[in-house]
Amino acid sequence: KQEVTQIPAALSVPEGENLVLNCSFTDSAIYNLQWFRQDPGKGLTSLLLIQSSQREQTSGRLNASLDKSSGRSTLYIAASQPGDSATYLCAVKGAQKLVFGQGTRLTINP
Amino acid sequence: DTEVTQTPKHLVMGMTNKKSLKCEQHMGHRAMYWYKQKAKKPPELMFVYSYEKLSINESVPSRFSPECPNSSLLNLHLHALQPEDSALYLCASSQDPSGGNTIYFGEGSWLTVV
Numbered sequence: 001k002q003e004v005t006q007i008p009a010a011l012s013v014p015e016g017e018n019l020v021l022n023c024s025f026t027d028s029a030i031y032n033l034q035w036f037r038q039d040p041g042k043g044l045t046s047l048l049l050i051q052s053s054q055r056e057q058t059s060g061r062l063n064a065s066l067d068k069s070s071g072r073s074t075l076y077i078a079a080s081q082p083g084d085s086a087t088y089l090c091a092v093k094g095a096q097k098l099v100f101g102q103g104t105r106l107t108i109n110p
Numbered sequence: 111d112t113e114v115t116q117t118p119k120h121l122v123m124g125m126t127n128k129k130s131l132k133c134e135q136h137m138g139h140r141a142m143y144w145y146k147q148k149a150k151k152p153p154e155l156m157f158v159y160s161y162e163k164l165s166i167n168e169s170v171p172s173r174f175s176p177e178c179p180n181s182s183l184l185n186l187h188l189h190a191l192q193p194e195d196s197a198l199y200l201c202a203s204s205q206d207p208s209g210g211n212t213i214y215f216g217e218g219s220w221l222t223v224v
Contacts, residue, residue: 031208031210032210034212034213036215041198041220042217042218043114043116043200043215043216043217043218044153044200044202044215045215046212046213046214046215049210049212051210052210089152089153091152091213093210093213095208096158096160096165096166096207096208097155097158097166098143098155098213100152100153101152102151102152103152
């Protein structure tokens with residue numbers, strides 16, 4: 001059974017810092033890994049999708065990496081802004097199911 | 111347009127009521143999903159529809175009844191719910207259920223059972 005872990009559970013940093021969120025998974029037989037953002041009381045917004053054959057994806061200030069063999073992914077956020085405050089979820093896609101980690105609650109302090 | 115639309119946004123129902131949640135997408139996706147999310151927890155998969163047929167039921171109680179009338183619509187019929195069923199219900203879709211496609215989520219329907 002696939003298990004996904006995100007560390008840390010919560011993170012608070014001052015504005016402007018670069019930061020890294022971590023995600024690990026137990027079964028390397030995945031199709032892809034997706035990073036989502038969730039604002040309080042809202043749905044999930046897809047940030048980045050990394051296929052199992054890829055090593056990284058970039059979108060603006062976000063960069064996600066994937067090391068399938070070690071079961072790890074990182075989400076790098078450059079020059080953080082208060083608007084980046086949200087919960088970040090990683091999820092791995094198996095044959096049909098998307099399995100989520102518990103999320104990292106990120107707060108960027110002005 | 112990468113939009114999944116869910117209605118209603120908020121629903122309050124009694125334990126004897128019958129209500130439905132609705133989900134719509136016009137991206138031509140052939141896989142649609144229902145997830146349940148409790149406060150401060152990740153979403154949990156409930157049902158997967160693949161080409162309008164139910165392909166996964168994660169042992170969800172029968173008081174939740176999904177329906178996929180066509181490739182664009184997904185309903186979740188609710189009957190005789192319990193207060194512990196109060197949660198955010200998220201609909202999602204992807205191009206197909208297998209493989210490496212992006213999954214898109216709606217904004218969710220907040221359900222309160224009183």
